[in-house]
Amino acid sequence: MSSISIAAMEREVEAPQFVAVRRGYWSMVVGRLSRDPLTIVCGGIVLLIALAAIFAPWVAPHDPYQTSMIKRLAPIGTPGHVLGTDELGRDMLTRLIYGGRVSLLTAIVPVAMALLIGGTLGVIAGFVGGRVNMAIMRTMDVFYAFPSILLAIAISGALGGGILNAVLSLTLIFMPPICRVAETVTTQVRNLDFVAAARATPAGTGRILMVHVLGNVLGPVLIYASSLISVSIIIASGLSFLGLGVSPPEADWGLMLNTLRQSIYVAPLNAALPGAMIFVTGMCFNLMSDGLRSAMDVKL
Amino acid sequence: MLFYLLRRLLYAVPIALGVTLVCFSLVHIGPGDPLSSILPPEASQAIVDRMKREYGLDQPLPLQYLIWLGKAAVGDFGTSIFTGRPVLAEIAPALVNSLIIAVGGALLGFLLGIVFGTVAGYCHGRPADRFFTAVAITGVSVPHYWLAIVLVIVFSVELMWLPALGMTGSGGTEFTFSGENFRHMLLPVIALSVIPMGVVARTVRAQVAELLNMDFVDALRSKGLGEAKVFRHVAKNAAPQVLAVMGLQLGYLLGGSILIETVFAWPGTGLLLNNAIFARDIPLLQGTILALALIFVALNLLVDVVQAILDPRIVR
Numbered sequence: 048m049s050s051i052s053i054a055a056m057e058r059e060v061e062a063p064q065f066v067a068v069r070r071g072y073w074s075m076v077v078g079r080l081s082r083d084p085l086t087i088v089c090g091g092i093v094l095l096i097a098l099a100a101i102f103a104p105w106v107a108p109h110d111p112y113q114t115s116m117i118k119r120l121a122p123i124g125t126p127g128h129v130l131g132t133d134e135l136g137r138d139m140l141t142r143l144i145y146g147g148r149v150s151l152l153t154a155i156v157p158v159a160m161a162l163l164i165g166g167t168l169g170v171i172a173g174f175v176g177g178r179v180n181m182a183i184m185r186t187m188d189v190f191y192a193f194p195s196i197l198l199a200i201a202i203s204g205a206l207g208g209g210i211l212n213a214v215l216s217l218t219l220i221f222m223p224p225i226c227r228v229a230e231t232v233t234t235q236v237r238n239l240d241f242v243a244a245a246r247a248t249p250a251g252t253g254r255i256l257m258v259h260v261l262g263n264v265l266g267p268v269l270i271y272a273s274s275l276i277s278v279s280i281i282i283a284s285g286l287s288f289l290g291l292g293v294s295p296p297e298a299d300w301g302l303m304l305n306t307l308r309q310s311i312y313v314a315p316l317n318a319a320l321p322g323a324m325i326f327v328t329g330m331c332f333n334l335m336s337d338g339l340r341s342a343m344d345v346k347l
Numbered sequence: 348m349l350f351y352l353l354r355r356l357l358y359a360v361p362i363a364l365g366v367t368l369v370c371f372s373l374v375h376i377g378p379g380d381p382l383s384s385i386l387p388p389e390a391s392q393a394i395v396d397r398m399k400r401e402y403g404l405d406q407p408l409p410l411q412y413l414i415w416l417g418k419a420a421v422g423d424f425g426t427s428i429f430t431g432r433p434v435l436a437e438i439a440p441a442l443v444n445s446l447i448i449a450v451g452g453a454l455l456g457f458l459l460g461i462v463f464g465t466v467a468g469y470c471h472g473r474p475a476d477r478f479f480t481a482v483a484i485t486g487v488s489v490p491h492y493w494l495a496i497v498l499v500i501v502f503s504v505e506l507m508w509l510p511a512l513g514m515t516g517s518g519g520t521e522f523t524f525s526g527e528n529f530r531h532m533l534l535p536v537i538a539l540s541v542i543p544m545g546v547v548a549r550t551v552r553a554q555v556a557e558l559l560n561m562d563f564v565d566a567l568r569s570k571g572l573g574e575a576k577v578f579r580h581v582a583k584n585a586a587p588q589v590l591a592v593m594g595l596q597l598g599y600l601l602g603g604s605i606l607i608e609t610v611f612a613w614p615g616t617g618l619l620l621n622n623a624i625f626a627r628d629i630p631l632l633q634g635t636i637l638a639l640a641l642i643f644v645a646l647n648l649l650v651d652v653v654q655a656i657l658d659p660r661i662v663r
Contacts (some may be wrong), residue, residue: 194602
């Protein structure tokens with residue numbers, strides 16, 4: 048046995064030291080993040096949009112469903128309607144705030160669910176190996192044979208639209224890539240010396256899996272999943288843009304973009320607003336993920 | 348090499364079969380009967396039963412799948428419930444139209460991506476790197492359907508330079524190499540090119556920056572090789588990885604053009620798919636997705652083969 052694995056074994060025995068090392072790592076990550084202005088600004092923007100969406104009834108200046116035939120497509124800057132009104136005379140700012148609820152939910156929930164299911168499957172495939180690995184990974188390969196947007200549209204289309212079906216189809220398309228990353232990392236970690244060392248100690252399979260494997264797999268998989276949120280918001284909004292998400296009069300950025308599209312000749316700026324929200328939010332998630340990746344020093 | 352090709356080809360077979368299984372399942376995960384969309388609600392049970400027999404829907408599921416698979420294997424994707432025409436006759440022309448803008452978008456995106464990525468990789472850490480990295484991140488973060496609408500607002504509504512909709516002025520769906528066709532193509536192609544531009548630029552930048560740090564580059568330079576020749580070595584080493592990304596991107600463009608085609612009313616597979624979804628035309632939906640997915644599988648296969656030719660280490 049090499050000296051490295053003996054050292055790893057000793058660390059395993061002295062549990063408190065292990066904890067100390069971990070805290071050191073996370074405080075380092077937080078320290079790096081606090082010195083990264085771009086990530087902080089992006090995080091702030093996302094937090095602002097999310098808080099506005101959560102507290103929409105108190106924050107929004109108007110009723111999101113209140114239509115007005117005489118105030119249709121009021122331009123940006125109209126008194127009382129800072130961002131103008133939509134094709135039914137509803138306040139744009141209000142609907143953009145309310146729209147964040149569905150849009151953020153359909154961006155984050157599918158990735159979280161895919162992380163849970165796909166990540167678990169990937170760790171199992173990587174840790175157990177052999178036939179189990181074959182069965183899981185070859186099934187995932189089939190989903191790789193579809194361009195992801197196409198598969199999301201196909202599943203949502205076949206299921207018949209609606210927000211639940213959109214979330215379901217997005218979960219299905221994010222599961223295979225997350226599973227693959229989890230499997231790759233788990234396989235790498237499983238074959239490292241410190242896992243072999245842990246096996247030599249009385250640590251059971253459960254403990255090895257939870258502490259040694261998960262502790263090392265979670266970071267990269269989490270980073271990878273976070274990079275999918277911006278993809279998720281673009282595809283989710285794309286689904287509602289096609290009419291496969293929430294149904295009117297519910298507010299959602301993709302759906303608003305779709306209905307306002309008819310008005311580009313009358314009020315082009317109003318029509319571009321919901322898409323700008325998708326863009327800004329997606330971009331912020333993307334940059335945050337990049338920032339987190341370099342702060343956690345993970346290579347994928 | 349031949350062995351590798353065979354193995355890779357054999358490996359594609361179960362994948363393709365899995366794809367057909369997923370496409371077939373699409374009918375059965377949906378709510379209600381596939382026939383309910385074409386039959387009036389007051390149709391008698393006798394008519395429903397006859398229609399079911401005609402479409403083979405009275406058979407057990409595994410048998411239905413085998414029958415469908417057997418027919419699909421010889422190019423018979425069934426009949427569109429909505430138009431009554433064979434699905435293949437609907438897909439073929441649409442596929443050509445989609446391919447035109449997908450290839451156009453891919454070429455533009457790859458070209459820009461390679462140039463931006465190379466410049467960024469060479470200027471690692473300098474302002475030019477930060478600028479092109481920002482461009483690339485914007486490219487992958489922008490919702491391309493929104494960009495399409497913005498392009499229409501700027502170039503069609505405000506400037507009135509380019510047409511906003513369709514493939515030809517007269518509403519035709521046949522592509523000819525005319526100036527009018529190109530004018531209609533321009534906006535969809537630009538809208539489609541941003542994602543591959545961003546993805547390729549990021550890949551190229553990472554590859555070039557990493558390769559330039561390698562010892563062999565120093566060795567080449569110390570040998571007295573000109574920078575252009577050094578670049579040729581770098582390009583050759585970056586090619587397999589970049590190529591793999593490009594192949595995937597072309598496939599994504601073909602599958603992801605549905606949103607762009609919807610914005611521009613471009614008569615391709617995306618528009619077809621959109622119509623199929625809203626008319627609940629299941630054979631058309633199945634056929635279009637199957638065709639696109641099989642092209643994607645073939646494309647992946649092609650990329651693997653080209654990659655193996657460029658980088659023989661992969662074979663081993």
